[in-house]
Amino acid sequence: MLGIVRQKMLEQSLKKIRPAVSVLRSYSSAAKQMTVREALNSALDEEMSADSKVFLMGEEVGEYQGAYKITKGLLDKYGPERVLDTPITEAGFTGIAVGAAYYGVKPVVEFMTFNFSMQAIDHIINSAAKTNYMSSGRISVPIVFRGPNGAAAGVGAQHSQCYAAWYASCPGLKVLAPYSSEDARGLLKAGIRDPDPVVFLENELLYGESFPVSDEVLDSSFCLPIGKAKIERKGKDVTIAAYSKMVGYALKAAETLEKDGIDAEVINLRSIRPLDRSTINASVRKTNRLVTVEEAFPQHGVGAEICASIVEESFAYLDAPVERIAGADVPMPYAANLERMAVPQVEDIVRAAKRTCYRLVS
């Protein structure tokens, strides 16, 4: 009886706080819509304008205006000395960018997809990530590696892998995964300004999606902190932690769950390394249930790391085992129906959340 009264009081106070919280979350009432593509383009433009040491390098970034048009217009504005079209030599041009970064210029290297970064992974890990440590802090590498990551639509096994877990396991790197336009702008700007190597994992299917952005986001000095997750939707029954495109799926799942009386809290990780363990743990201590969602292969993934973190720090608060939703443990199939089965869908997240709440799953 007392518990119900307390809960009702909590709900009422939450209702009072919630509008204020949502205002804080979106900074102000959203006036403008911006696609992720525009967000990235404007972030690059502003950072190149502010600092002449920033330059772009990659395949098709110049004349072609970018394989996905992210770098549209930048060649005309900044010239071929700062927007460099490279030959198809990932290992070569990544190493060149890293070598230049050793001496303080700030390259932004584009991989046409992160699958091609595997050609250059020696330079990302051995030349970029480890150098600051090996040189005992004397040489820093202010480089950004960016490009689309994860599954696209019907591109097959060799063009659909998610590399978040691979890069996030390496000390010396920072790994960011934006979801919305606000994330894209703020995190890319933060990454370019950061003195350490940053792996910036975009998503091809999000490029064309529009999100509301406030005036603060549009300001050229806007920047998001690296290592801080965002609570996209506050809830009290179950925590759903996701990154990149899966945040959108998690939000849709939360709407479906709400109709069934489950109030889900959705966390947008934003930063895979450093992982915002404190936000995730605080949320789980509140809701006592956790579902992690990722598109990547399940083994040794981001979800596994989050689960380990919860077990280490908040085990006593768990009321149910952690549910881990990930892509299927197969190379991505080509056929559209198989592809759909290999990637998490909204229904999978809903089912997992219901399992943690010990509800009957239809």
Next chain:
Amino acid sequence: MATAFSPSKFAAQPSPLNTTSQNNPLTIPTTASPFLGSTRKLIRLSSSSNLNLRRGSETVVKENKSKSTPNLLITKEEGLELYEDMVLGRAVGTAFDKCAQMYYDRKMFGLVDLYNGQEAVSTGFIKLLKQQDSIVYAYPDHVQALSKGVPARAILSELLRKATGCCRGQGGSLNIFSREHNVLGGLDFIWEGIPIATGVAFRSKYKREVLKEADCDQVTLAFFWHGTCDNVQFYECLNVAALWKLPIVFVVENSV
């Protein structure tokens, strides 16, 4: 035959690299400070170690003195400076040898490769460079770092995992970095240094053309073994260096 000798102090005459004249033999630009890492009294080495100048360079010095070709002529002082540098490299290598002994006695761990017999290559190139020029190389790496000016003490300390090492023991014999002397490793992946060096050369060009520092004339040297020429990154960087006209020299060492 090895004898100890005190190196003559070479009076620094900084001059641009591209001046050649009939009257002046090729001078080696050095900074005003004396050669870092040189010892006043070199270690008296045993007769078993082979310290003869490579036959090639001996021939060059002799021949040029007789033919008086101005571009390749070096003075006695320069010759001594180069010789001292090579001897130092060999001496540190001998110390490394002792370290290899320690390796077997479990006092030191990791990899120890030696550069004995190849010192002339690195000395010949690096002694032409200025402080702000950069070098990148594969492994072994201690001789190049020495020639560039990293103190021998710092290198040996690094090998022995001491905090006084050039990378505080965090890099090891495989990875010798020195920001001050523009030495960028020591990278055990033999092809890894080639794109890095190309990138450093790119940065010189960027500084000149975009950041408008017109006096920037830094060059970069990439040292690697001939086996690396099979690697794709070598060709990628040759292509890009030619395409973008980068100030880089690729030094292929025959390590047979």
